[in-house]
Amino acid sequence: MSELPVELVLDSPSAPVPVVAVVGRPNVGKSTLVNRIIGRRQAVVEDVPGVTRDRVPYDAQWNGRRFTVVDTGGWEPDARDRAAAIAAQAEIAVQTADVVIFVVDVTVGATDVDEAAVKMLRRSHKPVILVANKADNQNLELEAVGLWSLGLGEPHPISALHGRGSGDLLDDILSALPPTPPVIEGGPRGPRRVALVGRPNVGKSSLLNKVSKEERAVVDSVAGTTVDPVDSLVEMDGEVWQFVDTAGLRKRVNQASGTEYYASLRTAGAVEAAEVAVVLLDAAETISEQDQRVLTQVVEAGRALVIAFNKWDLMSDDRRVYLEKEIDRELKRIPWAIRVNISAKTGRAVDKLAPALRRALASWEQRVPTGALNQWLTALTQATPHPVRGGRAPRVLFATQAGVAPPRFVLFTTGPLDAGYQRFVERKLREEFGFEGSPIEVSVKPRKKTGPGGRGKAHG
Numbered sequence: 001m002s003e004l005p006v007e008l009v010l011d012s013p014s015a016p017v018p019v020v021a022v023v024g025r026p027n028v029g030k031s032t033l034v035n036r037i038i039g040r041r042q043a044v045v046e047d048v049p050g051v052t053r054d055r056v057p058y059d060a061q062w063n064g065r066r067f068t069v070v071d072t073g074g075w076e077p078d079a080r081d082r083a084a085a086i087a088a089q090a091e092i093a094v095q096t097a098d099v100v101i102f103v104v105d106v107t108v109g110a111t112d113v114d115e116a117a118v119k120m121l122r123r124s125h126k127p128v129i130l131v132a133n134k135a136d137n138q139n140l141e142l143e144a145v146g147l148w149s150l151g152l153g154e155p156h157p158i159s160a161l162h163g164r165g166s167g168d169l170l171d172d173i174l175s176a177l178p179p180t181p182p183v184i185e186g187g188p189r190g191p192r193r194v195a196l197v198g199r200p201n202v203g204k205s206s207l208l209n210k211v212s213k214e215e216r217a218v219v220d221s222v223a224g225t226t227v228d229p230v231d232s233l234v235e236m237d238g239e240v241w242q243f244v245d246t247a248g249l250r251k252r253v254n255q256a257s258g259t260e261y262y263a264s265l266r267t268a269g270a271v272e273a274a275e276v277a278v279v280l281l282d283a284a285e286t287i288s289e290q291d292q293r294v295l296t297q298v299v300e301a302g303r304a305l306v307i308a309f310n311k312w313d314l315m316s317d318d319r320r321v322y323l324e325k326e327i328d329r330e331l332k333r334i335p336w337a338i339r340v341n342i343s344a345k346t347g348r349a350v351d352k353l354a355p356a357l358r359r360a361l362a363s364w365e366q367r368v369p370t371g372a373l374n375q376w377l378t379a380l381t382q383a384t385p386h387p388v389r390g391g392r393a394p395r396v397l398f399a400t401q402a403g404v405a406p407p408r409f410v411l412f413t414t415g416p417l418d419a420g421y422q423r424f425v426e427r428k429l430r431e432e433f434g435f436e437g438s439p440i441e442v443s444v445k446p447r448k449k450t451g452p453g454g455r456g457k458a459h460g
Contacts, residue, residue: 018177019057019068021097023090023121025113026074028105029133033160034058034071037170057232062170067177070097077116094124099176106132106143106157110150118150127176132157135164191233191242192361195274197298199290202280203310207344208243211236211353237354244270271297275405276304276360276437278353283309283341284319287330295334302406304360304438305337308353313343336430338437360437365404368433373409374398376432377425386421396425397447408441415446 020037022030038060056071072093073086094100102121104114121128132144135157141164144157156172158165196204212234232243271277277298281291298305315323331337338356342349377399386393394415402408411417411425426442429435 017059017066017068018098019070019096020099020101020173020177021070021072021090021093022101022103023072023075023094023117024103025076025111025117028074028103029160030074030103031071033101033103033131033133033158034069036160036163036166037062037069062174065174067173075117075120076113077120091120094121094126097126098178099173100124100126100128101131101173102128102152103131103133104147104150104155106135106140106147106155109143109146114150118152121152128152129169129172129176130155131169133160135159136162191240192276192357193242193244193274194357195244195270195277195298195303196280197271197277197294198280199288199294202282203344204280207278207280207308207310207342207350208232208234210344210347210350211243237351239354241354241357244274268297271301271303274303275364276306276357277301278306278308278357280308280310280344282311283323284311284314284316287326292330295331295337299334299439302439302441304357304364304406305334306353306356306360306437307331307337307339309339309341310344312341312348313346336436336438356437363435363438364406366407366433366435366438367404368401368407370400373401377411380425380428384424386417389418394446406439406441407435409443411442411444413444413446417444 022034024030034056038058057068058071060067060069070093072090075087075090076083077087079087100121102117104110130147130150130152132141132147132155135141135144136159141157144155147155156165156169158169160166196208198204212232234241234243279291279294279298281287295305295307309323327339338360340349340352340356342353344350377396381396386395392415394413394417396417397412397414399409399411402410409429411422417425422442422444426440429440429442
């Protein structure tokens with residue numbers, strides 16, 4: 001039986017990519033199979049039903065061909081409330097797929113729910129591949145014969161957890177798909193990647209649904225509905241963006257457990273993989289420690305930042321006055337962050353999001369010419385030299401920009417600088433060159449002395 005060395009494809013060429021939807025009743029191992037297909041632990045997996053709630057697409061490749069695999073929540077007939085929304089997402093995934101993988105637990109056999117799902121799949125008129133999962137040994141593979149009764153053709157016995165039969169299944173999937181574009185190294189950059197982050201129930205999924213103009217994510221008044229990051233290609237202001245709607249961060253990763261632990265890892269991964277983050281705050285509520293933790297995570301990851309104050313339509317006049325004072329106090333360490341006031345529910349000012357993202361990304365990738373940088377720096381240090389410490393003051397000799405995304409600057413000096421003076425230079429750097437919406441890094445390299453009175457040179 002072949003294992004599956006599949007890698008995630010990050011930058012896709014513009015050719016249309018066929019879609020494979022993975023569906024089935026709760027807890028049959030759909031997310032485990034998705035992880036096997038994409039070759040990494042990306043979909044959240046836990047041994048309880050209902051962990052996956054939205055339809056979550058992942059890029060994958062097999063035998064040099066590319067396709068998208070969509071993980072879905074458990075489908076159940078006559079579902080109600082949140083379960084009904086999850087089932088609806090699974091049905092949408094079926095309708096938009098080129099091929100459907102229907103997963104059944106071979107250790108349980110065909111159930112009434114499986115038979116009801118078959119009726120739903122037949123109505124879709126989509127090609128269906130029947131997968132008998134959890135066939136971890138030869139005896140369980142033989143049990144798959146009983147699944148012929150579902151009327152979907154030959155069952156494919158596999159073990160998504162251990163990889164048994166996975167390669168043969170992938171070969172059959174490619175045979176059922178329309179022509180798939182080849183994997184092309186390099187090529188043009190894909191859509192800008194936007195992480196949508198914030199504490200639970202702040203409106204992330206509602207905002208994603210509003211900007212995409214369809215129900216992409218399950219929305220519920222109960223906090224914590226989203227567990228997987230949900231990748232969505234969204235067109236805003238004439239440009240396609242790749243949004244990742246993430247689970248709300250309740251606790252620090254090392255304090256979380258179970259589903260929440262893996263969701264926290266996925267959220268951290270989404271921020272790392274993004275270029276810019278939209279941090280949603282609830283304008284009607286006090287900025288909390290959780291909000292601060294999310295902001296810190298984005299800044300420490302070095303990502304461009306847009307803060308969106310959501311639920312602006314619920315703001316009272318008293319709260320509006322207090323919020324300005326709160327922003328001055330709670331967000332004083334990131335005055336450079338771009339702020340927009342929106343309502344994901346009503347759509348208020350959501351059209352301001354794309355221009356804000358573009359400004360933040362332009363700052364994130366901005367490069368200052370070395371000549372202009374040093375001309376400005378010379379004028380600054382002459383007008384405001386470093387304070388004298390111990391009878392002498394270190395001098396800034398010159399500066400260079402070491403990189404972008406985020407912008408990184410190095411000051412070469414005759415000695416260590418006071419932290420306050422270093423912050424002063426960073427503040428003035430922003431005043432002169434902008435960098436609105438982007439963190440910047442300013443480091444100091446004192447000149448290394450070679451001996452008493454020696455001129456020496458800067459060291460790393």
